[in-house]
Amino acid sequence: MCVAVDGAPRSARLDLLPLRAGHAGEMARVLSDPALYAFTGGRPETAGELRARYERVLAGSPDPAVSWLNWMLLLRDEGCLTGYVQATISPGAAGPEAEIAWVVGAPWQGRGLAREAARALTGWLDARGVRTIVAHIHPDHHASASVARACGLTPTGHWHDGERRWQRDVPEGIPETA
Template sequence: MTSLKPETIHTAGLTLLPLQVGHADEMAAVLSDPGLHTFTGGTPDTVQALRARYERWTAGSPDPAETWCNWVIRLRDTGCLTGTVQATITTDDRGAAAEIAWVVGTPWQRRGIATEAARGLVTWLRQHPVHTVGAHIHPDHAASAAVAAAAGLTPTDQWHDGEVWWRLAIS
């Protein structure tokens, strides 16, 4: 599989921008609410830790069979960053599969931003040779389940680390 590179994705109200290390300053504030870690564990990163994480992510996966695509979510009307979406693309015997994830800062939640961003990401993935899109969702995280469902994923009976595997097959 040719390695995918994140491209700018435009939706009605958002622009998904390929992640850059320079986004860490603004994103540290966006992601500063400890409540964002309720279902995933951990604590908010400092600017320095987030910058180091973004350096690793933008350098790419050390595994040649895996591609990391990361974006920040920017509101088109205000230009402020509100969260991130990502796709980890791996190859298997059928081709490429993508595992997606999203996070939107607390002040911007309940406004449809994660849903619009996830839909935009799935639309972008459909334009590439990806046969499956999946996401791991904590069973108690109703908001993430709603985002996954709105993006076309359905829950499976597969579990990993206490989370349900949601899946969308792309023909």
């Protein structure tokens, strides 16, 4: 993983840009394929709906102990947004815990971008002392399971809303390497 000058995650092919409400128009196109919602539910949102949601997210968590981090994936060679990664960081028993998620638009899937972006995100979290990283993945979503595995997460026996919890813990006193 590389880190950009402004401290945002960066990878070999991707710049992770902090979320802005102005991303809504382009992201509405990126996220427009209904197949993206097969495992998570929902439907594609309009640019206006995304803008309103992004503005709510940018206002921050109502819980001051919780941080919401959201980055758009800019594929440098093509100069376009291709998806996003996000992390919700909260206090955990062993130290900061992050729940992460990733989405890559249908036209860019199958190129390893989700894996690359998620690894950049987890490396960024590691460098900031996050001790536990979790993701919730539908049991039939094999591509997301592969991304989680590439980030060092393993499936647990815990389920939430039909999704399995995947988790990686960094033992106290042992630094994580990216």
